[in-house]
Amino acid sequence: MAISVSMTVNGKTVSGDVEARTLLVQFLREQLQLTGTHVGCDTSQCGACVVHIDGESVKSCTVLAAQVNGTSVTTIEGLANNGTLHPMQEAFREHHGLQCGFCTPGMVMSAIDLVKTHPKPDEHTIREWLEGNICRCTGYHNIVKAIKAGAEKMSAA
């Protein structure tokens, strides 16, 4: 019953055999050992698992590995460039947008996608956009601040 899949993950071509029920997040974490993408729920609500598929943010717990055959996937591990943090990662650090770090990969991936459509998001837009990302630690105050600052840096770059 194994299905062969092949895709680009963080710029590298990868392939593997998965079960029909294997979720993308399982494929990333268990087969590729990319454990930066987290699982925080079983009802597609928390957003800890957000990755980019062909540039768009997607909850990787809601898609099967087999469904994304042939796509290009970016995870939190693929953001920094030769040791230089992505401006959004840098903004989270600068503005203390993370505490335990568990929601963080999903937050950062989601925020980057927001900036694609809203290069200069205001606070309200950011808060609404984060509807699908839950953080239990930060109270969101500094996440919102970080995303605003990160967006500005991204737009300036």
Next chain:
Amino acid sequence: MSATGIGASVRRKEDLRFLTGRGNYTDDINRPGQTHAYILRSPHAHAKINAIDISAAQAAPGVIAIFTGKDMAADALGGLPCGWQIHSRDGSPMKEPGHPALVVDRVRHVGDQVAVVIAESLGQAKDAAELIEVDYAPLPAIAHPGKALAGAAPQVWDEAPGNLCYDWIIGDEAEVDAVLKGAHHVTRIELTNNRLIPNAMEPRAAVGEYDRSTGDYTLYTTSQNPHVIRLLMGAFVLHIPEHRLRVVAPDVGGGFGSKIYHYAEEAIVTWASAKINRPIKWTAERSESFMTDAHGRDHVTTAQLAMDKDGKFLAFKVDTIANMGAYLSTFAPCVPTYLYATLLAGVYKTPKIFANVRAVFTHTVPVDAYRGAGRPEATYLVERIVSQAAREMGLDQAELRRRNFIKREEFPYQTPVALVYDSGDPAGCLDKALKLADYAGFEARRKEAAARGKYRGIGFSTYVEACGIAPSAVVGSLGARAGLYECGQVRVHPTGSVTVFTGTHSHGQGHETTFAQLVSDKLGIPIENVDVVHGDTAKVPFGMGTYGSRSLAVGGVAIDRAMDKVIAKAKKIAAHLLEAAEADIVFENGEFSVAGTDRKKAFGEISLAAYVPHNYPITELEPGLEETAFFDPLNFSYPGGAHLCEVEIDPDTGVTEVVKFTAVDDFGRVINPMIVEGQVHGGLAQGIGQALLEACVYDEDGQLITGSFMDYTMPRADNLPNFSLDTHNVPAPDNPLGVKGCGEVGAIGSPPAVINAIIDALSPLGITAISMPATPPKVWQAIRSARPSVAAE
């Protein structure tokens, strides 16, 4: 102040790994030969198990072993222990029923552990679990604490008649009753502190591994206190001596109390890993977290506050029923007693207080400490009744509080409920908050909102809390079965870099940064040269872990004391090298010098000499530079402050929007303001969540209705405002670093501020109470009932 020393908002050392996906959480750990465990759980709140048939499951593909409670019992394992014993008013000890890791013949809450299936893959374990046939005989269940004591209520335990765990009191009831009787005015209140589900974003997980060559066990677990788990699981459950058991709590994705306790799954994977001779991983699915993580709060309370004609508080009487759930979790019994009733004085000079707390068993998951633990329940009660008293007396909220505040100069202050507050300035905090919140301009804002058809209100909460737990002798006399000191070890390496080992655990608090600041500041070395290690019993000498806002107030002091010892020894080495008297050696900015001269040695030169002792006072001093200190505080830590919440309510939808939240807190002394603010933000979100959104609901039959993020409303970004924060720090004389805890105040101070704001907004309609969470349907209903004419429109 240096850029990395005390008082600087140093960016966090831990962030880089979290931001690049290189964190190392328990579920990220995979051991060679690892298997996967799935736990079959009870779908019933209460049932007798007639039989369990595992034969079909055993034959399923990939299954390695299946164990039930009988297998654990056959190995004579102990139950999960409770760490605190409370005595009832008649002197009898609390009822303490057994808590098996896997039940034998009866389940007592939905989610109770019935069997564990271990297989090559998690999918196979789950598939096999579906083939296990459990013959249950369902029994009637009780979930609501307020109904548990009723005569006809189903019984959770034969040994706890009437479901009563303990009936505890503090204070003199007759004295308080006499004052209530003769008082000018008595304010009465009835309220519920809603049951909450902690929901740290990382679900609990555990990996157990047995090493057959040494006979040693290792447990990787999502814990706030690995040494405590080693002690509880090793000594009480599995009977493994400490030197044969290593517990590692790596990166942990939030705890909020829920990861303090020793859970069944930890014992199951550790025990079973020796049975099958392979490592075993278990990771909770979120729905399992909902039904197995210890919940928080769940009190039902009535209270009376007596005042004289000027509104001076004369006496306070409290009656509380606290839900323990089906079993006693690790710290559960102390939460509604010593962490709750001892805070009932709040920031006021109420001379007489009496409280009666009855803890009850129900067919629900155990309830234990959740961010704030007892103090939010106390603060919610005190600040609700004080606000109601002000309304009944026709006094301004600030004014009634000021008349009763303990004044700054009256600290240290002995309350009638056991605590001695070491320092504080309630009035100072409130004044600052009123300014920051522009209280003077509030009525204008209320009018402006009314013009837009919105009800606007402002709510007060002036609080103090006791944390930094705790003096071992005090908690021991109150029933704690453990000490509550902390351990710090400072290892200076030959080149002068430093590794700090702390018995506290960081799961979001940023210890790797804050503690490095302490060291950088005191030893005068660059912060990059300091590493903080925590969360591994094989590395850290000992520790009691992180909860009760104790890490800096207790653990930080232990590190500071260890540094004192390092400096004392280094001075001896310096004196030898500089050929001076030890008394003449001065240590400043990372250099040892002879007073009044320019002769000096850098910190790194001394550490090198300690490890390369060619020219060394070897007859008097051992080589090496590494010191350990244990610190046991003499008092709790007492942060306090004033929280002001402004809400706007839309009468058409019942939606409450927090439009402004102001918090002015007293933390004694702040090491890293950025991190402290972050802690306050997070606490406020949880407190506002409790007030407006979060409710754990069991139905009459003990079924958990709110078992997922779809039913249990977590605070989202668009539910919360930007917070307006400031501090009003009064140094803590009873703490050697002058610091007070900061991790829980947000969750403690904020719920009454929010609810008082809603009541204030709706008071023109005659509404005097609303319960938590104040959801839109509840608020809408309250408005409709108060304005029948509108309802008819």
